[in-house]
Amino acid sequence: MRINNKHYRTVWYDATTNVVSMIDQVKLPFAFEIVELKDYKETAEAIRNMTVRGAGAIGATAGFAMAQAFKSFGHSTGDLQIAKDFIEATRPTAVNLFYATNKVFEAGQAGVEKAIDMAQSIADEDAEGCRLIGENGNELIKANSRILTHCNAGWLAFVDYGSALSPVYAAKNAGKEPFVYVDETRPRGQGARLTAFELYHNEVDHRIIADNAAAFYMSKGMVDMVITGADRITANGDVANKIGTLEKAIVAKEFGVPFYVAAPFSTFDFATQSGDMITIEERDAEELLYHEGPDSDNEMRTIRMASPGSQGLNPAFDVTPARYITAFITEKGIIKPSELKSFC
Numbered sequence: 001m002r003i004n005n006k007h008y009r010t011v012w013y014d015a016t017t018n019v020v021s022m023i024d025q026v027k028l029p030f031a032f033e034i035v036e037l038k039d040y041k042e043t044a045e046a047i048r049n050m051t052v053r054g055a056g057a058i059g060a061t062a063g064f065a066m067a068q069a070f071k072s073f074g075h076s077t078g079d080l081q082i083a084k085d086f087i088e089a090t091r092p093t094a095v096n097l098f099y100a101t102n103k104v105f106e107a108g109q110a111g112v113e114k115a116i117d118m119a120q121s122i123a124d125e126d127a128e129g130c131r132l133i134g135e136n137g138n139e140l141i142k143a144n145s146r147i148l149t150h151c152n153a154g155w156l157a158f159v160d161y162g163s164a165l166s167p168v169y170a171a172k173n174a175g176k177e178p179f180v181y182v183d184e185t186r187p188r189g190q191g192a193r194l195t196a197f198e199l200y201h202n203e204v205d206h207r208i209i210a211d212n213a214a215a216f217y218m219s220k221g222m223v224d225m226v227i228t229g230a231d232r233i234t235a236n237g238d239v240a241n242k243i244g245t246l247e248k249a250i251v252a253k254e255f256g257v258p259f260y261v262a263a264p265f266s267t268f269d270f271a272t273q274s275g276d277m278i279t280i281e282e283r284d285a286e287e288l289l290y291h292e293g294p295d296s297d298n299e300m301r302t303i304r305m306a307s308p309g310s311q312g313l314n315p316a317f318d319v320t321p322a323r324y325i326t327a328f329i330t331e332k333g334i335i336k337p338s339e340l341k342s343f344c
């Protein structure tokens with residue numbers, strides 16, 4: 001993805017220096033900064049505090065963190081297992097994280113170089129898979145389609161291209177001029193901050209809407225399709241995604257709006273049968289009660305959004321049952337939930 005005429009991936013790794021670099025997503029969209037992380041603990045902390053976030057980007061980062069551990073410890077099995085556990089304890093819901101740590105850990109049994117190669121190929125496959133998701137999803141988009149999306153499943157949530165936004169970019173490149181309703185995505189605001197930032201820089205026409213405005217636009221026939229990403233898709237086609245996705249899916253079904261979930265195969269968890277078995281991350285309620293942003297002098301400020309003294313609850317994800325999903329947009333094509341069995 002290009003920012004100020006320079007191509008960036010969301011996260012990358014220099015095996016010579018053992019440094020992982022990433023775009024700081026906590027600072028976006030108010031500042032564009034790169035952070036450098038010198039060991040697996042710093043990289044894992046960046047996953048935990050959401051300097052990097054989004055299923056694919058978390059997966060690639062976790063793979064790189066595992067490679068950093070191999071580079072630091074060689075074949076010290078105890079240290080490597082401690083590192084793996086540490087990385088895996090950062091965030092529980094996106095399966096890409098565990099996909100990457102397991103693959104790099106296994107590859108590394110044949111040597112440090114193999115661990116590094118595997119981490120790199122996970123990142124490369126993520127980018128290529130998302131590019132293909134764009135090509136496949138573009139087939140579903142008509143000229144001037146009005147698309148609603150939730151959270152950020154763009155290039156910032158992956159290594160490049162994105163999942164839900166990749167078809168939008170492909171449609172834009174094909175001259176179809178898509179329009180995107182961007183759910184703000186409380187409490188962290190991934191829609192208002194990150195999806196809007198991406199669409200603005202790609203000159204895609206869009207408007208940020210309050211999370212609770214989606215039903216209004218769908219009821220008026222003003223939304224042609226919904227495309228979201230996913231953090232984990234179970235064998236029966238249930239989807240864990242950012243909190244609020246379930247509500248959008250129910251509303252879409254009520255008003256006959258097709259509901260697509262775009263995800264690479266690294267997000268499919270065929271070992272888990274159904275969505276009720278997924279661990280849902282519960283995050284600090286401070287994210288709900290406070291908001292951070294620049295004041296009129298461009299100084300970052302944190303303000304309280306809620307009545308003093310009240311506490312909050314902050315589940316980060318919900319599970320949308322397969323019956324609400326029209327189809328999955330994947331690198332292998334468009335797949336209906338009922339067709340998933342043949343891939344398990």
Ligand code: MRU
Binds near residue numbers: 055153154158229
């Ligand atoms: O908590 P986050 O920002 O890591 O949330 C994950 C997401 O970005 C969304 O759930 C997204 O729609 C799917 S991840 C590509």
